[in-house]
Amino acid sequence: MTSRRSFLSLSGTMAAAGAAIGIAKASAQGHAGHGPAAADQEPQRRSPQLTTGTAPSAHTRVPRPPADGAFRPVVTPNGSSLPWIMKDGVKEFRLVAQPVKREFAPGMVVNAWGYNGMTPGPTIEAVEGDRVRILVKNEVPEWTTIHWHGMRLPNGMDGVGGLTQLHIPVGKTGVYEFTLEDPATYMYHPHADEMVQMAMGLMGFFIVHPRNPATRAVDRDFAIMLHAWDVKPGTATPNVATMLDFNIWTFNSRAFPGTDILAVRAGDRVRIRLANLSMTSHPVHLHGHHMLQTATDGGTVPEGGRWPMNTVNVPVGSTVDVEWIADRPGDWALHCHKAHHAMNAMAHDLPNFIGVSQGGDLQRRVNALLPQYMAMGSSGMAEMSQMDGMPLPPNTLPMLSGKGPFGPMEMGGMFTVVKVREGLAPGDYRDPGWYRHPPGTVMRVLDA
């Protein structure tokens, strides 16, 4: 693929420019090399027939800090940052909008659109006051534009097709150039056939770091894009016309158990930048810690305006930065608190069998007609997470998924784990495995 080759050569150029990208592998949930449930791959749920190409790795690629120390880069779980080259004092970035195959989790690959082979596109990082030039090559099958969501910039660079610029035709490259005025967490996304192009996955972060690296400095800085998709069970292409009935909810276009964990050293000051391009808000909840919302896409919240919280609501079309001191070692869940958003494909109009016996003779009679039938839902849906042997439609993730050290985690979608550990090396984002609880600190079930 031409774009991939050019991406690699760009990396080379950039290494010379002193901002090399380091590749650090981090593992997806439940596939940790040293976790107790490492072997649980659920291979029978894979559906190779819908995967026409090899899905590009969705591993987290942790960027190395630039040589000049101008900023501490963010980590985009299951993603990476975009390299640049300096040209006449301008930081030049190249984005290629193109169809991509994105693995949402093992067993599900989506025919999406993205930038530079991935969705969300690589995170653009630069510094307040930088002059940036962004070359946008259009390889999706219709025209596109990019809107630099939240930024203050010249009107003609705002990216609204028809209103402030020509659309970028198929096969052509559009050039944006402007100076970054305000440090904050921004997004980029098309403003041309926006509904379709965002439903297909064209989106990304644009982080403008403060001129002084010491300002709001944190030890670990993560960026997570929240999005919703309507990929019907047994299909691979998002339905672009859906308004409400989304069934796959993602952190950086990955659904649990495909989401990478966030590795954090105990005592670190941690920032998570959350951005929402779905069509509903997401109350993102962190277990075990109190957070402060320190910024919006309009910039830093003055210290006096911050209040402690466990759950931060991320409104539609907004970004939110939260920060906290990770002073509690352990495996702490981080997830959207809308319960349906922490599940994978499910139906919402199922008959309700809670408290209804479906067993006995009836089960036998139905089995005479449908040998594979198993009654479900009488006592709840937890049994779903234990039905490993039952084949699902191809390319479909089980509604409840993930294996933890104590059993099924019964989660999906917008869910990941913040793993707080003593003594992690700075820059080490690898999965440290499951938390070893000090004796006497784990709930126990009474025998009686």
Add this chain to the structure above:
Amino acid sequence: MRRPHLAIAASLLLVSGCASIGADESLSEVQTTAAQRLGDLQVQLNPGDASDAVAAAVATLLERPLTAEAAVQIALINNRRLQADYAALGIARADLVQASLLANPSFSAEILVGNGSVSPAFSLVQNIFSLVTLPTRRTVASSALESAKLELGARILETAAATRRAYYTALADQQAAGLLRQVTSASEAAAELSERQTRAGNLSRRDQSVQQAQYAQAVFQLARAEARLASDRERLNRLLGLFGDQVTWNLPDRLPEIPAAKPQLDGLETVAIQHRLDLAGARQDLQTASYSLDIGRQLRLLSVLGLGIDVERDPDSKKWLTGPRVNVTLPIFDQGQGRIAGLEAQRRRTDRTFAALAIEVRSEVRETYARLIATHDSAAFYRTKVIPLQQQILAENQRLYNGMLISVYELLRSRQDQINAAREYIEALHDYWLARSDLERALAGPIPITPTASIEPANPKLALIPGDQP
């Protein structure tokens, strides 16, 4: 066609042995003709005797699930109407015997009394007209016997064809009823689940009633199918001449699949023209009418020609006088015009009937052939396309159900859809076997199959993808 089981063959031999006691050669001729036209099926006709042997043979044939061939064999030995028709052959044969007999001579005596004397007179007259016409009357009567044989042969083939039709219909309806039992069972399960949901407070009475109504509908459909099957079995019982304990026979589980090869139309009309017994019978009727007309013409002026001897005692001389006597009708008023016109009309009628039947036979062959091909294509299409698609849909729905992505009701409905597709396939297969029976009937014999025959489907939409030929 399957070869009859050894035991069945033995019982049939037994029947034939007993039946031959009173069998006349006409019947065995008919038997040979019918056997030729029923393929390698062993045909034994039974004029109605040997009831124990027949009952034993029937019982043997009914022991195992009935095949189409066994049904035809039973019908031929056990159908009482056919046995009545065998008697018609006896009538025609009796007519021939009658036609070979000479008319009896007539004797008359008279005694004239008066004038003091008595004059007796005697005459003996033989109508030699009947002597002259005897060969021609024999010709007409044996032609009529030929007609009767052909007619009986045609009846046998009709009975065989009707039996095949009734057999395939009963089998198709039995299979459909079995499938409907499964549909009913699925509906029943859904209805019971919904009832349990309603009792637990999880489903409104309205939604539960919908499930109940669907179940009720299925029960009704099943009842209708079972009634239809009962009628089918009775039709077959009548054709096979069964009653009492004999009516508990079993059918196989399923209709035979369609054979791979399709026949070709070329030459089929000729086969039919050569083999159809009703057509041969019509030809024979024409022959008979022609003979009758010939005789009528030859003898139009004469109806009585008597030669005899008169003996009379002369009253005067008291001597016996003897002399020949001729007795002739004078064709003054009746010159047979009406009779000849009637015979001519009769001949014309048989001639046109024969011509009409020939045209009908040809058309029937083309029609049933076209139907055979169309039903073959439809059944193959169902088997290779529709049925696998429904199975695929059900398998996918099972996967969706596994992921709690559809309800058990949708899953059961999907199973019902699949069963209903199977019912439609049975219908297509039934149509095929009826068309096949009809073509065999139209040809008065088995369908010749050219092994290399490859006929394109008449409807291109039914064209199968190469490689999935049935």
